[in-house]
Amino acid sequence: MGRYSRLRRIQRLDPHKDYEQIFWWLTQYEFPWDYLQGVSVAFLRDYGVPRISQLLDRTQEFERAGQKRYDDTVLIAYEMVREGMDSEHGRATARHLNRIHGRYRIPNEDYLYVLATTVVGPKRWIDRYGWRALSPQETESMALVGRRMGEMMGIAGLPGDYAGFERLHDDYEKQMFAYDPANRRVAAATLRVITGWFPRPLRPLVARVALALLDEPLLAALGFRPQPHWLRTAAHRTLRARAALVRRLPARPDWLPHRAKPRSYPFGWTLDDLGPHWAHSRPLAPLAEETSPQEQQ
Template sequence: MSVVTAAATRAQRAIQNRLATRYRLRGEIDQIDAVDDPVAIARLLATQEFPWGMTQALSFALFRTYAVPSIGELLYDTRQFTENTQKRYDDTVLLLDAPVEHGFDSPAGRAGIRRINQMHAMYDISNDDMLYVLSTFVVCPVEWVNAYEWRTLTEHEVTGLTNHYRRLGKHMAIKEIPETYAEFERFYNDYEERHFSYSAKSLAVADATLDLLGTFMPYRLLPRPVVRRLSFALMDDRLLEAFGYPKPTVVERVLARGGLKARGLAIRLFARPRTEPLFGRQTPQVRGYPNGYRLDELGTFAPGCPVPHGVSTATDEEQHSA
C-alpha cells in the first residue's frame, strides 16, 4: 500500500468514525418507545441533538399564533407581550420546559402544567385556538429541523414528538387532539387558512416579539432593520400577509435560509455532538431570573397576591438557580 493510499484510508476511517459519533444519539433515540416514553425522545431532541434549532422552532411556533386575531388580540389586551416581553418569553420557556426536563408526573412537571392551566383559565379561550397552538408545537419543530438542521428527523422521532405534545394537550384538557403527525399538520394548515387575518393588535404583539429577538445573540450584532428583514425572509407568504409585512426579495430569502442550511452542514461535518443536555433554563435567552425562580410564581395572575394563599410550596425540583 502506497503512502498516499494509506493516508486516504486513514482519512476515510476518520470520517466514518466522526459520522458514527455524530449519529450516535439518533441510534439511542431509535431504541426508545415512542408511545410509552415520548418525553425522553422530546428531551433528547430538544436538549442535546438540536437545542438551538428546537428553541428557534418553538419560538417561531408561538409567533405564528399571533396571526390568529382571537389569539393575538387577547395577548395584546393582557399587555404582557408588549410591555413585559422578556418576562413573558422567559416564563413561557420555563413552564413548557419543566415537563421536558423532569417529566409530566414529576412535582416540577405538574407545577409547570398547573401554572399554564391557571393562566389559561383566567380567559375565555376556545378549544380550537388551544388546539391550534398545540399543533404549532408539533408541526413547526419538524419543519424547522428538516429544513435547517444538520440532519432530518426520523419517522420514529416525529412520532415521539407528536406523542409528547399529545400528552401535553391532555394535561391541558384540550379536546379532540389529533392522533398522528399527519392529522396535526392538516389541522394546522386548515386552521391558518381559515383564521389568519390582519389585526393591528396582533401586529403590535408580533413587532414586540421581533424587537426582543433583536436583543438575542447573534442578532444583536446586526442593525435592527436587518434583523427584521432576515426574520421576514424566514416567514411564508401566508404569515407575512396576515401581519401586513413586506414580502422579502429572492436575495433576502436565499441569504437567510441559505445561512441556516450552511450552519447545519457545518455542524454535521465539523461539530462534536453535545454530551450534556442544555435545558431551557440554561439558555442565554432566558435572562429575567439571575437569582433563580419558582415555577408556581411564574406567569400572570389575577389581581391580588401573585403566590396562591401567600405561601410558596414549591419542592426543590420546582426551584432552580440560574
C-alpha cells in the same frame, strides 16, 4: 460518541412508550438551538389569527414584559418535561399553566391550534434547517408530548399522531389567518424581543432576516411585506451552511445537556417565577383528570 450514535439509540426506542426520553434527547442534545427557533416561529404563527392576537394585545404582556413572556413560555414547557410529565413537578407545572389560562375564555379550537404550532413549527424548522432531518421516532415523540400536555390542560379533540397535528395546523390556518392591526402590534413586540438579543446596529437587519424566513400567508396576516428574494435566499443559505457546520461537530455528550439561559432569570428561576404576576396569588387550577366531567363543562 459518534455524530449519529444518539440517533441510533433513538431509533431502537418505541415512541409510544419512550416519547419523553426521546423528546428530552431531541430538545436538550440533538437540536436545542433549532428547537427554540421552531418555537419562536410558532409564536409568530399564533399572531396570524386575530382572535388570538387580540387577546394577547389586550393583556399587553408582550408590550410590558416581552422578554419575560417569551422566556416563561419556553421554560414552562421545559419544567413540565424535565422530571417527567406525570411526576409531581410535571403535574404542578401543568396546574400552574392551567391557572394562567383560566383567567380567559379561550375556545378549545384555539388551544388546539396553539398546541399544534409547538409540534409542527419545530418539526418543520429542523427538517429544513437542522443538521439532519428528524427521525420518525423523534417526530412522533413531539406529537405525543404535545398530546399529553393537551390532556393535562383539558383540551378536547387532541390528534393522536403527528400527521393529525399537521392536518389540524394547516386546516386552521387556511380558515383563520386574516389581517388585524392587533396581529401586527403583537408581532412587532415579539420582533423587538428577538432583535434585542443583538447589538443595536444589527437589529434592523435581524428583523428583516426574521421576516425573510416567514411564508407569505403568515406575512400577509401579520401585515408585513415579503422581503426581497436576495435576502430570503441569503438567509436560507446561511442557515443551511450552519447545519453543514454543526453536522461536522462532535455530538453533545450525555453528561452535558443544553442549559437554558433565559435573559429574564440570570440567577435562576422557580416555577412560581413563571407567568404574569397576578397568577401567583390565584389558587392552583386542577388538572383535567382531577376534575369530574361536570366540573369540566
